[in-house]
Amino acid sequence: xKDDFRKHDETPPRGSAPIAVARTGLANLASxxxxxxxxxxxxxxxxxxxxxxxxxxxxxxxxxxxxxxMETLRATGLDEAVRRRLDRGLPTxxxxxxxxxxxxxxxxxxxxxxxxxxPGVARRFGAGVRIPQLGWxxxxxxxxxxSALVEEGWACFANSYRLDSxxxxxxxxxxxxxxxxxxGGAFVAALERGPALAxxxxxxxxxxxxxxxxxRWLERADAAVAGGAR
Amino acid sequence: xxxxxxxxxxxxxxxxxxxxxRFNNLADSGDPAALAARYEEEGADELxxxxxxxxxxxxxxxxxxxxxxxxxxxxPLCVGGGVRSAEDAARLLEAGADKVAVNSAALRNPALxxxxxxxxxxxxxxxxxxxxxxxxxxxxxxxxxxxxxxDFAAAREIAARALGRPGxxxxxxxxxxxxxxxxxxxxxxxxxxxxxxxxxxxAGAELGAGEILLTSIDRDGTGSGYELxxxxxxxxxxxxxxxxxxxxxxAEHFLAGARAGAQALLAAGVFHxxxxxxxxxxxxxxxGGLELRPC
Numbered sequence: 001x002k003d004d005f006r007k008h009d010e011t012p013p014r015g016s017a018p019i020a021v022a023r024t025g026l027a028n029l030a031s032x033x034x035x036x037x038x039x040x041x042x043x044x045x046x047x048x049x050x051x052x053x054x055x056x057x058x059x060x061x062x063x064x065x066x067x068x069x070m071e072t073l074r075a076t077g078l079d080e081a082v083r084r085r086l087d088r089g090l091p092t093x094x095x096x097x098x099x100x101x102x103x104x105x106x107x108x109x110x111x112x113x114x115x116x117x118x119p120g121v122a123r124r125f126g127a128g129v130r131i132p133q134l135g136w137x138x139x140x141x142x143x144x145x146x147s148a149l150v151e152e153g154w155a156c157f158a159n160s161y162r163l164d165s166x167x168x169x170x171x172x173x174x175x176x177x178x179x180x181x182x183x184g185g186a187f188v189a190a191l192e193r194g195p196a197l198a199x200x201x202x203x204x205x206x207x208x209x210x211x212x213x214x215x216r217w218l219e220r221a222d223a224a225v226a227g228g229a230r
Numbered sequence: 231x232x233x234x235x236x237x238x239x240x241x242x243x244x245x246x247x248x249x250x251x252r253f254n255n256l257a258d259s260g261d262p263a264a265l266a267a268r269y270e271e272e273g274a275d276e277l278x279x280x281x282x283x284x285x286x287x288x289x290x291x292x293x294x295x296x297x298x299x300x301x302x303x304x305x306p307l308c309v310g311g312g313v314r315s316a317e318d319a320a321r322l323l324e325a326g327a328d329k330v331a332v333n334s335a336a337l338r339n340p341a342l343x344x345x346x347x348x349x350x351x352x353x354x355x356x357x358x359x360x361x362x363x364x365x366x367x368x369x370x371x372x373x374x375x376x377x378x379x380x381d382f383a384a385a386r387e388i389a390a391r392a393l394g395r396p397g398x399x400x401x402x403x404x405x406x407x408x409x410x411x412x413x414x415x416x417x418x419x420x421x422x423x424x425x426x427x428x429x430x431x432x433a434g435a436e437l438g439a440g441e442i443l444l445t446s447i448d449r450d451g452t453g454s455g456y457e458l459x460x461x462x463x464x465x466x467x468x469x470x471x472x473x474x475x476x477x478x479x480x481a482e483h484f485l486a487g488a489r490a491g492a493q494a495l496l497a498a499g500v501f502h503x504x505x506x507x508x509x510x511x512x513x514x515x516x517x518g519g520l521e522l523r524p525c
Binding site: 028030031034035037038063064065129130131132133134135136137154156157158159160182183202204205206207208210211 | 231232233235270275276297300301304305306307323324325326327328348349350351352353354440441468469470471493494523524
């Protein structure tokens with residue numbers, strides 16, 4: 001088997017401990033895990049906050065609704081684990097609902113506080129577009145100077161709520177670099193700050209472009225882990 | 231805005247692709263994962279696996295096909311066929327489906343849509359509607375109505391209520407609305423329900439389905455193109471994305487389906503037989519001025 005061959009004969013890259021994937025309940029983890037497997041990286045589902053906080057690389061996936069997902073994070077203590085990771089600048093990838101959970105809240109669950117690690121509130125797409133947004137849309141980084149993880153391209157979305165582009169200024173002030181997309185108005189498609197990357201889209205479902213983005217994130221994340229270990 | 235999607239559909243039975251798929255240099259033309267990977271490479275924007283298994287034993291094999299396909303592709307995977315409960319949906323999602331399509335079971339139990347949408351989110355819940363042109367002869371229609379199976383009473387009622395709402399008059403030509411020109415049919419198109427297909431699609435979206443996969447049973451397999459009146463009427467009333475299906479054979483058919491208002495275009499035979507490659511199709515659609523993700 002090709003996979004076995006890879007496992008035994010190739011020297012694993014540095015920092016290649018399994019990537020911790022937060023179990024937020026009903027999320028489909030298979031797509032994320034398969035995407036990393038295609039890049040030769042192992043993942044392990046994690047519901048233990050200590051493990052998740054200490055993992056070299058971690059993913060906060062998200063499919064489902066804001067309310068139940070946030071409550072699961074609280075109940076398991078994963079909320080604090082995510083907070084610790086981002087406060088320390090550890091390599092963390094948040095996807096779709098995972099992105100929204102980092103915000104202060106969402107119109108999807110009024111009155112329920114999000115992790116508030118990124119300023120802003122997720123709001124429902126406005127009138128004039130079909131909701132949910134399903135499928136491919138153009139993404140462009142704010143300043144394409146070649147240093148951003150998120151490059152211009154087509155990404156795959158599945159969302160009814162989003163962070164409006166008007167709210168990006170606050171995120172920017174908090175050190176996040178935005179990338180934008182357009183669906184009945186501009187919205188934030190991704191935010192990145194060092195080895196932390198939050199995507200409203202699904203990089204694991206965004207074909208070759210998404211795989212390349214994940215590869216760049218892995219490189220940056222591995223470098224951060226190696227740097228931290230020195 | 232999001233791009234028009236082109237979606238090949240693979241019919242799977244006992245975990246193997248039925249209806250031959252012709253690709254050059256492909257050792258196993260019945261392996262769904264290998265075919266799916268090939269379609270992704272060609273530029274498919276998404277893939278639908280439709281489990282047409284009739285037996286429970288065969289159905290179990292479908293989970294293996296979902297797992298293998300998921301491992302192979304990095305584009306969205308929608309799985310349908312025989313989904314009767316939220317547990318069925320959970321199993322498919324766990325195996326790696328990104329979306330689950332419900333059809334006949336939802337016609338028998340519309341609450342299934344709510345249940346799946348509430349548990350997994352609307353973006354995971356696709357309602358597949360098989361539409362058949364209803365008989366126009368009032369006598370035949372009346373006789374048919376008498377024989378309608380009682381299982382579908384709830385679906386009939388909410389479909390009628392959804393269509394009867396004021397405000398839709400402008401969106402759907404009145405004649406079509408009055409005649410409930412298309413009927414939703416169950417069990418792979420073999421059983422009439424008496425529910426208006428358009429009303430049922432709209433009701434499904436209101437119950438929480440995040441996408442409608444609308445197949446014209448009249449056109450399916452004929453190669454005569456999408457049923458454009460149906461696509462246009464559905465696109466006019468639905469608040470969610472619409473996938474048109476049934477009858478596409480040429481690039482012109484796809485172009486017409488998009489212009490009629492569909493957000494995504496599904497086809498099977500034309501791709502499998504190699505009469506039209508997704509790459510060539512997307513090139514034609516781009517030339518036609520549509521926005522697509524380039525291959």
